[in-house]
Amino acid sequence: GIQVEQSPPDLILQEGANSTLRCNFSDSVNNLQWFHQNPWGQLINLFYIPSGTKQNGRLSATTVATERYSLLYISSSQTTDSGVYFCAVERVVDTDKLIFGTGTRLQVFP
Amino acid sequence: GAGVSQTPSNKVTEKGKYVELRCDPISGHTALYWYRQSLGQGPEFLIYFQGTGAADDSGLPNDRFFAVRPEGSVSTLKIQRTERGDSAVYLCASSWNWNTEAFFGQGTRLTVV
Numbered sequence: 001g002i003q004v005e006q007s008p009p010d011l012i013l014q015e016g017a018n019s020t021l022r023c024n025f026s027d028s029v030n031n032l033q034w035f036h037q038n039p040w041g042q043l044i045n046l047f048y049i050p051s052g053t054k055q056n057g058r059l060s061a062t063t064v065a066t067e068r069y070s071l072l073y074i075s076s077s078q079t080t081d082s083g084v085y086f087c088a089v090e091r092v093v094d095t096d097k098l099i100f101g102t103g104t105r106l107q108v109f110p
Numbered sequence: 111g112a113g114v115s116q117t118p119s120n121k122v123t124e125k126g127k128y129v130e131l132r133c134d135p136i137s138g139h140t141a142l143y144w145y146r147q148s149l150g151q152g153p154e155f156l157i158y159f160q161g162t163g164a165a166d167d168s169g170l171p172n173d174r175f176f177a178v179r180p181e182g183s184v185s186t187l188k189i190q191r192t193e194r195g196d197s198a199v200y201l202c203a204s205s206w207n208w209n210t211e212a213f214f215g216q217g218t219r220l221t222v223v
Contacts, residue, residue, distance in 0.1 A: 033212065035214075041199060041216065048210075048211040086153075088152075095209045096158045096160075096165055096208055097155040097166065098153075098155070098203075100154070103152050
C-alpha cells in the first residue's frame with residue numbers, strides 16, 4: 001500500500017516562530033488534505049490541495065504531486081496552533097479512502 | 111446539519127457487550143466513511159458508503175464489525191462481542207462525493223472494560 005510519511009514527528013516552537021511541515025507519499029494521488037487535530041480530538045480541515053498552492057491567513061500549503069510531497073507552512077505561530085497535524089491522501093487507483101500520514105505533533109509555548 | 115454529528119461522544123461498555131455508534135453526515139453528502147483512531151496513531155479506514163451501499167469495507171478488522179446506512183444518510187457502526195482491543199476513537203466523515211473534500215465528526219470514544 002501507499003506510504004505517507006510526515007516530518008518532523010515532533011516540533012516545539014515559541015509563539016511567533018514560523019515552521020514548515022512536510023508530507024511525503026509513495027504513490028500517485030488525486031486528493032490530498034491537511035488536518036489539524038486539536039487537543040480535544042476534533043479533526044479540523046485546513047486545506048484540500050491535490051496540487052498547487054493555497055493560503056488561508058497564517059497558513060499556506062503547497063502540493064507538488066509529480067514529486068509526491070506536500071508542505072504546510074505556519075507563520076507567526078500561536079499557542080492555539082498546538083496539536084497534531086495530519087496529511088491524508090487518496091490514491092489514484094483507490095479513490096474511496098483517505099490514507100493518513102504519521103502526523104506531526106506541534107507544541108507552541110508562549 | 112452544519113457539520114458531521116456523532117453520538118454518543120463517549121461510550122463505556124463491558125467486554126462481550128454489543129454497541130452501536132451513530133453518525134449524522136452533512137446534509138446532501140453522498141459519501142460516508144468510518145475510521146478508527148488509536149492513541150498516538152493516525153485515523154485508519156474502516157468502511158466507505160456511497161449512498162446506501164458499502165462500496166468498500168476492506169478496513170473492517172473482522173466480522174464482529176458491521177455498518178449500515180439504510181436511507182443513504184445516517185449510518186450506524188455496530189460492534190458485537192466487544193473486546194478490550196476495540197477501545198479507540200471512532201470517527202465518521204462525509205463528503206459530497208468520492209474524491210472530494212471530507213469533513214470529520216468529533217468522534218465517539220469507545221472504552222471496553
